[in-house]
Amino acid sequence: MSNKITRDEIKLAYECGHRDFIKxxxxxxxxxxxxxxxANLIRTNLSKTYLYKVNLKWSYLSGAHLSKTNLKxxxxxxxxxxxxxLSEADxxxxxxxxxxxxxxxxxxxxxxxxxxxGVVxxxANLSxxxxxxxxxxxxxxTGAKxx
Numbered sequence: 614m615s616n617k618i619t620r621d622e623i624k625l626a627y628e629c630g631h632r633d634f635i636k637x638x639x640x641x642x643x644x645x646x647x648x649x650x651x652a653n654l655i656r657t658n659l660s661k662t663y664l665y666k667v668n669l670k671w672s673y674l675s676g677a678h679l680s681k682t683n684l685k686x687x688x689x690x691x692x693x694x695x696x697x698x699l700s701e702a703d704x705x706x707x708x709x710x711x712x713x714x715x716x717x718x719x720x721x722x723x724x725x726x727x728x729x730x731g732v733v734x735x736x737a738n739l740s741x742x743x744x745x746x747x748x749x750x751x752x753x754x755t756g757a758k759x760x
Contacts, residue, residue: 620644627652640678650688660698695733 617638618626624647626634633653640658645665649672656676664684671691680700684707692712700720708728716736726746735755742759 620647623647623649 620642623634623639623644627649632651634657635653636656638658639662640660641662643663644667645663646667648668650668650670651672652669653673654677655673657674658678659682660678660680662682664682664687666686668688669692670688674692674694674697676696677694678698679702680698682699682702684702684704687707689712690708690710692709694717695713695715697714697717699722700718702722704722704724704727706726709732710728711731713733714737715733718738719742720738721741723743724747725743729747729749729752731751733753734757735753737757739757739759
């Protein structure tokens with residue numbers, strides 16, 4: 614696979630059992646409503662990508678670049694987003710139950726109505742993030758930045 618691929622190529626590769634999409638450039642693609650559960654997207658560029666209602670349950674997105682990405686209503690249950698860049702990302706009503714966002718950059722991210730139950734946010738940058746209506750029950754906020 615080349616470094617930049619299309620929606621159809623990623624969908625076909627996933628349906629054929631391929632799960633490793635490490636360091637690819639998927640920026641700006643419309644990947645809405647795709648099933649990519651368990652995908653390995655470590656250090657992948659997903660900036661400005663449309664991920665509305667995408668299923669990324671138990672996926673690996675550590676160090677991924679997701680700035681200005683639309684993740685509305687996405688399923689990120691148990692996903693590893695440690696060290697991910699989510700600045701100005703739109704995560705309205707996204708399910709992040711038990712996800713790992715340790716040291717993630719969520720500067721100006723919209724987390725309105727997000728399920729953050731049991732989420733690890735240790736060391737995360739939440740400066741200017743919108744957390745209105747977010748469920749933070751049991752979230753690990755050790756060392757998180759809010760200003």
